[in-house]
Amino acid sequence: MSDILETIITRRSVKSFKDCEVNSEQIEKVLKAGMYAPSGKNLQSAIIISITNKKVRDMLSSVLANFRGIESDPFYGAPVVLAVLADRSVPTYVYDGSCVIENMLLEAHSLDIGACWIHHAKAVFETDAGKEILSSLNIKGDYEGIGFCVLGYPQVNPSGSIPRKSNYVFKIQ
Numbered sequence: 001m002s003d004i005l006e007t008i009i010t011r012r013s014v015k016s017f018k019d020c021e022v023n024s025e026q027i028e029k030v031l032k033a034g035m036y037a038p039s040g041k042n043l044q045s046a047i048i049i050s051i052t053n054k055k056v057r058d059m060l061s062s063v064l065a066n067f068r069g070i071e072s073d074p075f076y077g078a079p080v081v082l083a084v085l086a087d088r089s090v091p092t093y094v095y096d097g098s099c100v101i102e103n104m105l106l107e108a109h110s111l112d113i114g115a116c117w118i119h120h121a122k123a124v125f126e127t128d129a130g131k132e133i134l135s136s137l138n139i140k141g142d143y144e145g146i147g148f149c150v151l152g153y154p155q156v157n158p159s160g161s162i163p164r165k166s167n168y169v170f171k172i173q
């Protein structure tokens with residue numbers, strides 16, 4: 001079993017992406033990492049919508065920008081948007097979805113793909129446009145947007161890891 005600590009420590013959020021597609025095999029690996037996240041009672045309450053279609057990706061970007069009242073692309077030009085939603089009827093749904101996103105961020109980094117967690121998926125999937133995506137995929141049930149994991153090849157690689165606060169860990173020995 002290899003130690004993944006180096007991957008965890010060197011992962012950074014990428015916020016500037018090259019305008020080129022991501023290799024589909026690499027996207028599949030990132031999705032698999034998400035699917036193998038732990039979940040409460042193994043109920044696997046989360047789902048992932050993988051968006052590589054530019055029209056849909058741009059539409060989601062506009063919906064989110066509009067919600068935030070900004071002009072810029074909240075996905076930073078990333079060509080791939082992985083939307084994670086989870087079933088509200090499962091008590092651990094937010095945690096389940098969050099584990100999925102973190103797994104995908106780490107796998108992306110291990111493949112030298114830039115990635116970033118983007119917030120406000122909940123708001124996006126509460127809009128008519130968001131609901132339309134769910135119904136077009138025949139996704140039924142009480143799903144809430146947990147977050148977006150955007151992927152692409154980095155234009156700028158953030159350097160170094162961010163120092164951790166001093167009072168992170170408390171030990172009872």
Ligand SMILES: Cc1cc2nc3c(=O)[nH]c(=O)nc-3n(C[C@H](O)[C@H](O)[C@H](O)COP(=O)(O)O)c2cc1C
Nearest residue numbers: 011012013014015074116117118119120147158162
């Ligand atoms: C729950 C969550 C929501 C986030 N939402 C956004 C976001 O909407 N936009 C963004 O640029 N970064 C977002 N981030 C990324 C954080 O800005 C980033 O993780 C933080 O600054 C630490 O930097 P690092 O990931 O490079 O260690 C989010 C991260 C988390 C965990």
